[in-house]
Amino acid sequence: MAQIKVYGIDTHLNPIKEQLSAVIHSCVVEALMFPEDKKFHRFFPMREENIFYPSSRSRAYTVIEVMMIEGRTVETKKRLIRLLFERIRNELGIQAVDIEVVIQEAPAYQFGFRGMTGDEMLLDYKVEV
Known part of the structure:
Protein backbone atom coordinates (compact mmCIF):
# COMPACT_ATOMS: atom_id res chain seq x y z
CA MET A 1 0.00 0.00 0.00
CA ALA A 2 1.15 3.53 -0.76
CA GLN A 3 -0.73 6.73 -0.12
CA ILE A 4 0.33 9.82 -2.08
CA LYS A 5 -0.25 13.41 -0.97
CA VAL A 6 0.51 16.29 -3.33
CA TYR A 7 0.77 19.91 -2.21
CA GLY A 8 1.12 23.02 -4.35
CA ILE A 9 -0.26 26.44 -5.19
CA ASP A 10 -3.90 26.03 -6.18
CA THR A 11 -3.75 28.05 -9.40
CA HIS A 12 -0.89 25.88 -10.63
CA LEU A 13 -1.89 22.51 -9.16
CA ASN A 14 -5.61 22.42 -9.95
CA PRO A 15 -5.27 22.55 -13.76
CA ILE A 16 -2.71 19.70 -13.80
CA LYS A 17 -4.07 17.39 -11.07
CA GLU A 18 -5.35 14.68 -13.38
CA GLN A 19 -2.22 14.61 -15.55
CA LEU A 20 0.10 14.79 -12.53
CA SER A 21 -1.79 11.94 -10.88
CA ALA A 22 -1.33 9.81 -14.01
CA VAL A 23 2.39 10.58 -14.11
CA ILE A 24 2.87 9.80 -10.42
CA HIS A 25 0.92 6.57 -10.78
CA SER A 26 3.03 5.45 -13.75
CA CYS A 27 6.15 5.93 -11.60
CA VAL A 28 4.66 4.00 -8.67
CA VAL A 29 3.55 1.14 -10.92
CA GLU A 30 6.99 0.90 -12.52
CA ALA A 31 9.25 1.44 -9.50
CA LEU A 32 7.18 -0.27 -6.80
CA MET A 33 5.58 -2.80 -9.14
CA PHE A 34 2.08 -1.82 -8.04
CA PRO A 35 -0.99 -3.16 -9.85
CA GLU A 36 -2.53 -0.58 -12.20
CA ASP A 37 -5.73 -0.40 -10.15
CA LYS A 38 -3.99 0.56 -6.88
CA LYS A 39 -4.09 4.34 -6.98
CA PHE A 40 -4.43 6.32 -3.76
CA HIS A 41 -3.76 10.03 -4.41
CA ARG A 42 -4.89 13.10 -2.52
CA PHE A 43 -4.27 16.65 -3.70
CA PHE A 44 -3.94 19.65 -1.43
CA PRO A 45 -4.12 22.81 -3.55
CA MET A 46 -3.21 25.75 -1.36
CA ARG A 47 -3.76 29.45 -1.68
CA GLU A 48 -0.43 31.12 -2.35
CA GLU A 49 -0.43 32.94 0.97
CA ASN A 50 -0.57 29.57 2.79
CA ILE A 51 2.54 28.00 1.30
CA PHE A 52 6.03 29.32 1.91
CA TYR A 53 8.98 28.29 -0.23
CA PRO A 54 12.42 29.65 -1.13
CA SER A 55 12.68 32.50 -3.64
CA SER A 56 14.70 30.17 -5.88
CA ARG A 57 11.51 28.15 -6.54
CA SER A 58 8.71 29.09 -8.90
CA ARG A 59 4.93 29.02 -8.51
CA ALA A 60 5.15 25.44 -9.82
CA TYR A 61 6.69 24.37 -6.49
CA THR A 62 5.19 20.95 -5.69
CA VAL A 63 5.66 18.64 -2.71
CA ILE A 64 4.94 14.92 -3.09
CA GLU A 65 4.67 12.77 0.03
CA VAL A 66 4.61 8.99 -0.31
CA MET A 67 3.52 6.95 2.72
CA MET A 68 3.95 3.22 2.29
CA ILE A 69 4.38 -0.09 4.03
CA GLU A 70 8.05 -0.68 4.78
CA GLY A 71 9.96 -3.35 2.88
CA ARG A 72 11.23 -1.75 -0.34
CA THR A 73 14.96 -1.61 -0.95
CA VAL A 74 16.90 1.64 -0.95
CA GLU A 75 17.42 1.26 -4.71
CA THR A 76 13.68 0.82 -5.31
CA LYS A 77 12.91 4.02 -3.39
CA LYS A 78 15.66 5.93 -5.22
CA ARG A 79 14.28 4.65 -8.53
CA LEU A 80 10.83 5.99 -7.62
CA ARG A 87 8.60 12.14 -15.83
CA ILE A 88 7.17 15.22 -14.15
CA ARG A 89 9.76 17.34 -15.94
CA ASN A 90 9.25 15.61 -19.30
CA GLU A 91 5.45 15.43 -19.22
CA LEU A 92 4.48 18.54 -17.24
CA GLY A 93 7.50 20.80 -17.64
CA ILE A 94 8.05 21.20 -13.89
CA GLN A 95 11.77 21.46 -13.23
CA ALA A 96 13.50 19.40 -10.53
CA VAL A 97 14.18 22.54 -8.47
CA ASP A 98 10.40 22.91 -8.05
CA ILE A 99 9.74 19.32 -6.95
CA GLU A 100 10.30 17.85 -3.51
CA VAL A 101 9.64 14.20 -2.76
CA VAL A 102 9.60 12.54 0.64
CA ILE A 103 9.03 8.85 1.28
CA GLN A 104 7.81 7.77 4.69
CA GLU A 105 7.45 4.14 5.69
CA ALA A 106 5.67 2.33 8.49
CA PRO A 107 5.31 -1.33 9.45
CA ALA A 108 2.37 -3.11 7.85
CA TYR A 109 0.58 -3.47 11.19
CA MET A 121 -3.94 -8.61 4.48
CA LEU A 122 -3.14 -10.84 1.56
CA LEU A 123 -1.89 -8.27 -0.95
CA ASP A 124 -1.99 -8.92 -4.68
CA TYR A 125 1.48 -7.37 -5.13
CA LYS A 126 4.89 -7.73 -3.51
CA VAL A 127 6.17 -5.20 -1.00
CA GLU A 128 9.75 -6.52 -0.89
CA VAL A 129 10.97 -5.12 -4.23
Whole structure:
Protein backbone atom coordinates (compact mmCIF):
# COMPACT_ATOMS: atom_id res chain seq x y z
CA MET A 1 0.00 0.00 0.00
CA ALA A 2 1.15 3.53 -0.76
CA GLN A 3 -0.73 6.73 -0.12
CA ILE A 4 0.33 9.82 -2.08
CA LYS A 5 -0.25 13.41 -0.97
CA VAL A 6 0.51 16.29 -3.33
CA TYR A 7 0.77 19.91 -2.21
CA GLY A 8 1.12 23.02 -4.35
CA ILE A 9 -0.26 26.44 -5.19
CA ASP A 10 -3.90 26.03 -6.18
CA THR A 11 -3.75 28.05 -9.40
CA HIS A 12 -0.89 25.88 -10.63
CA LEU A 13 -1.89 22.51 -9.16
CA ASN A 14 -5.61 22.42 -9.95
CA PRO A 15 -5.27 22.55 -13.76
CA ILE A 16 -2.71 19.70 -13.80
CA LYS A 17 -4.07 17.39 -11.07
CA GLU A 18 -5.35 14.68 -13.38
CA GLN A 19 -2.22 14.61 -15.55
CA LEU A 20 0.10 14.79 -12.53
CA SER A 21 -1.79 11.94 -10.88
CA ALA A 22 -1.33 9.81 -14.01
CA VAL A 23 2.39 10.58 -14.11
CA ILE A 24 2.87 9.80 -10.42
CA HIS A 25 0.92 6.57 -10.78
CA SER A 26 3.03 5.45 -13.75
CA CYS A 27 6.15 5.93 -11.60
CA VAL A 28 4.66 4.00 -8.67
CA VAL A 29 3.55 1.14 -10.92
CA GLU A 30 6.99 0.90 -12.52
CA ALA A 31 9.25 1.44 -9.50
CA LEU A 32 7.18 -0.27 -6.80
CA MET A 33 5.58 -2.80 -9.14
CA PHE A 34 2.08 -1.82 -8.04
CA PRO A 35 -0.99 -3.16 -9.85
CA GLU A 36 -2.53 -0.58 -12.20
CA ASP A 37 -5.73 -0.40 -10.15
CA LYS A 38 -3.99 0.56 -6.88
CA LYS A 39 -4.09 4.34 -6.98
CA PHE A 40 -4.43 6.32 -3.76
CA HIS A 41 -3.76 10.03 -4.41
CA ARG A 42 -4.89 13.10 -2.52
CA PHE A 43 -4.27 16.65 -3.70
CA PHE A 44 -3.94 19.65 -1.43
CA PRO A 45 -4.12 22.81 -3.55
CA MET A 46 -3.21 25.75 -1.36
CA ARG A 47 -3.76 29.45 -1.68
CA GLU A 48 -0.43 31.12 -2.35
CA GLU A 49 -0.43 32.94 0.97
CA ASN A 50 -0.57 29.57 2.79
CA ILE A 51 2.54 28.00 1.30
CA PHE A 52 6.03 29.32 1.91
CA TYR A 53 8.98 28.29 -0.23
CA PRO A 54 12.42 29.65 -1.13
CA SER A 55 12.68 32.50 -3.64
CA SER A 56 14.70 30.17 -5.88
CA ARG A 57 11.51 28.15 -6.54
CA SER A 58 8.71 29.09 -8.90
CA ARG A 59 4.93 29.02 -8.51
CA ALA A 60 5.15 25.44 -9.82
CA TYR A 61 6.69 24.37 -6.49
CA THR A 62 5.19 20.95 -5.69
CA VAL A 63 5.66 18.64 -2.71
CA ILE A 64 4.94 14.92 -3.09
CA GLU A 65 4.67 12.77 0.03
CA VAL A 66 4.61 8.99 -0.31
CA MET A 67 3.52 6.95 2.72
CA MET A 68 3.95 3.22 2.29
CA ILE A 69 4.38 -0.09 4.03
CA GLU A 70 8.05 -0.68 4.78
CA GLY A 71 9.96 -3.35 2.88
CA ARG A 72 11.23 -1.75 -0.34
CA THR A 73 14.96 -1.61 -0.95
CA VAL A 74 16.90 1.64 -0.95
CA GLU A 75 17.42 1.26 -4.71
CA THR A 76 13.68 0.82 -5.31
CA LYS A 77 12.91 4.02 -3.39
CA LYS A 78 15.66 5.93 -5.22
CA ARG A 79 14.28 4.65 -8.53
CA LEU A 80 10.83 5.99 -7.62
CA ILE A 81 12.26 9.41 -6.78
CA ARG A 82 14.31 9.56 -9.99
CA LEU A 83 11.32 8.52 -12.10
CA LEU A 84 9.16 11.20 -10.48
CA PHE A 85 11.69 13.95 -11.24
CA GLU A 86 12.21 12.75 -14.82
CA ARG A 87 8.60 12.14 -15.83
CA ILE A 88 7.17 15.22 -14.15
CA ARG A 89 9.76 17.34 -15.94
CA ASN A 90 9.25 15.61 -19.30
CA GLU A 91 5.45 15.43 -19.22
CA LEU A 92 4.48 18.54 -17.24
CA GLY A 93 7.50 20.80 -17.64
CA ILE A 94 8.05 21.20 -13.89
CA GLN A 95 11.77 21.46 -13.23
CA ALA A 96 13.50 19.40 -10.53
CA VAL A 97 14.18 22.54 -8.47
CA ASP A 98 10.40 22.91 -8.05
CA ILE A 99 9.74 19.32 -6.95
CA GLU A 100 10.30 17.85 -3.51
CA VAL A 101 9.64 14.20 -2.76
CA VAL A 102 9.60 12.54 0.64
CA ILE A 103 9.03 8.85 1.28
CA GLN A 104 7.81 7.77 4.69
CA GLU A 105 7.45 4.14 5.69
CA ALA A 106 5.67 2.33 8.49
CA PRO A 107 5.31 -1.33 9.45
CA ALA A 108 2.37 -3.11 7.85
CA TYR A 109 0.58 -3.47 11.19
CA GLN A 110 0.32 0.34 11.36
CA PHE A 111 -1.87 0.44 8.23
CA GLY A 112 -5.57 -0.31 8.32
CA PHE A 113 -7.66 -0.95 5.22
CA ARG A 114 -10.60 -3.13 4.19
CA GLY A 115 -11.32 -3.83 7.87
CA MET A 116 -7.91 -5.33 8.67
CA THR A 117 -4.39 -4.30 9.51
CA GLY A 118 -1.82 -4.39 6.74
CA ASP A 119 0.05 -7.36 8.21
CA GLU A 120 -3.19 -9.40 8.12
CA MET A 121 -3.94 -8.61 4.48
CA LEU A 122 -3.14 -10.84 1.56
CA LEU A 123 -1.89 -8.27 -0.95
CA ASP A 124 -1.99 -8.92 -4.68
CA TYR A 125 1.48 -7.37 -5.13
CA LYS A 126 4.89 -7.73 -3.51
CA VAL A 127 6.17 -5.20 -1.00
CA GLU A 128 9.75 -6.52 -0.89
CA VAL A 129 10.97 -5.12 -4.23
